[in-house]
Amino acid sequence: MTEGSFSRYRQVADRLRAAIARGDVQPGQQLPSEDTLAAEYGLHRTTINKAVRLLAAEGLVDMEHGRGSRVREQRPLIHTSASYVTSAGGAERAQWSSEVQRQGFTGTQDVRSVEVETPPAEVAGLLGLDDDEQVVVRRRTMLADGEPIQLADSYYPASLANGTELAEHARMAGGTIAALERLGVRFRRFHERIRVRVPTREEAGLLGLSPGQQVIQYTRVAYDAEDRPVEVTDHVMTADRNVLTYDLPAFL
Amino acid sequence: MTEGSFSRYRQVADRLRAAIARGDVQPGQQLPSEDTLAAEYGLHRTTINKAVRLLAAEGLVDMEHGRGSRVREQRPLIHTSASYVTSAGGAERAQWSSEVQRQGFTGTQDVRSVEVETPPAEVAGLLGLDDDEQVVVRRRTMLADGEPIQLADSYYPASLANGTELAEHARMAGGTIAALERLGVRFRRFHERIRVRVPTREEAGLLGLSPGQQVIQYTRVAYDAEDRPVEVTDHVMTADRNVLTYDLPAFL
DNA sequence: GAGTGGTCTAGACCACGCC
DNA sequence: GCGTGGTCTAGACCACTCA
Secondary structure (H helix, E strand, C coil), rough: CHHHCCCCHHHHHHHCCCCCCCCCCCCCCCCCHHHHHHHHHCHHHHHHHHHHHHHHHHHEEEEEEEEEEEEECCCCEEECHHHHCHHHHCCCCCCCHHHHHHCCEEEEEEEEEEEEECCCHHHHHHHCCCCCCEEEEEEEEEEEEEEEEEEEEEEEHHHHHHCCCCCCCCCCCCCHHHHHHCCCCCEEEEEEEEEEEECCCHHHHHCCCCCCCCEEEEEEEEEECCEEEEEEEEEECCCEEEEEEEECCCCC | CCCCCCCCHHHHHHHHHHHHHCCCCCCCCCCHHHHHHHHHHHHCCCHHHHHHHHHHHHHHHHCCCCEEEECCCCCCCEEEEHHHHHCHCCCCCCCHHHHHHHHCCCCCEEEEEEEEECCCHHHHHHCCCCCCCCEEEEEEEEEEEEEEEEEEEEEEHHHHHCCCCHHHHCCCCCHHHHHHHHHHCCCCEEEEEEEECCHHEEEEEEECCCCCEEEEEEEEEECCCCCEEEEEEEEEEEEEEEEEEEEEEEEC
């Protein structure tokens, strides 16, 4: 008995959810219009809208103004978060495209911008910078099968990154960690923080989020051999399509 | 300019959010009733309700049917997720109460139930059990300052846990990992998985969640010296009040 | 311009918490 | 019983997409 719903809009949501789970409506396919559903269920469109919004917040459907609601691709993307750590000896550090390809997606990447700026206070704090110090910011969008699924913004102290490939508007081979190693940086440790929050309007636009959807913000700070922070990377990803995993030994 | 809103309900939400951020309404305090706000802003109550719901989904306020909406405690709880790992030599493994106390909360724990059951398929898979094998399930609720903030359900192969303190309805000193060590289990590694999803109705009730709020599900699998899974623990926590952190060396 | 979602108002009735 | 949210309907108008 999946039925334990009270309100009509929840019942409608339950039935639509079940239809999606059964595969009656395939990912990419459009849901019937709200008017159609209203007639079908004998309810007012307002009620239907509330039901569809619920599914949108859950990440099941994608509502687009003027175009209708489509069923989202459900398969999650799994991030082996400490992949850059587990690869011993610095041999082959994990990259976006290969990580994603292994899971059956086509992984691409878009460098949105590379700029020198004054960092947000939080980043400045993590990098241990003074108020007037600047950073190089690399803003990238990671895509899976052409759909934006993650934003990755990396910050480097300008004193370190200026004049290097980090400050150039081009993709970097092997990811940012590998690029830093090419610059002679040796890593000692990483600090990671994961939290969930509401996206900013900009993030919602870049990731194509429906109203009510949340994001996972995954921040990584990399420390060099002298234990000084050399990189802060902020990953913002859709909460429902991304899973993070860790493999840890019992003792470090 | 925080103003970039279009719809009225978003504007109302923005103003309420700002009021909360400014501290005009303190955590624990009640928001004006929807009727009051409707009169104040010259809008219909339906519109106000939509605004408050938005804040509830963000975790800023707590809507209670018949009682009103209150501002939530905002301070997040930080989980040093690999705390049981970093404590070398098995000396002092982290516990809920001390972890929480260090952050200025009063940490308590409630053992909801301890039972022998047939595990859900996913757990059976992680533990490598056959269909007919049973598990001991320990269901606990972790509270911070008396408020439920995390559910922790641990599963053990019945063959391992039956007849031990793991199968008894009582709190265990030092947490489940320490209890397993007392049973002679030695650990080799841990696998962790983090994802975000919509709570079940039961979880929403146990955690006192408002409509639209999401949860973080953090699953940990512990492997013994022979690399056999001995414990699966499922942590379900409110998405907005919990932060997970990791400290990792550059090479394992 | 037709189709689809986004929002708003007006008004009503119900359900829950509490005195 | 009163106050507060929860939900629903009816109806309207707006905004975006696409032919």
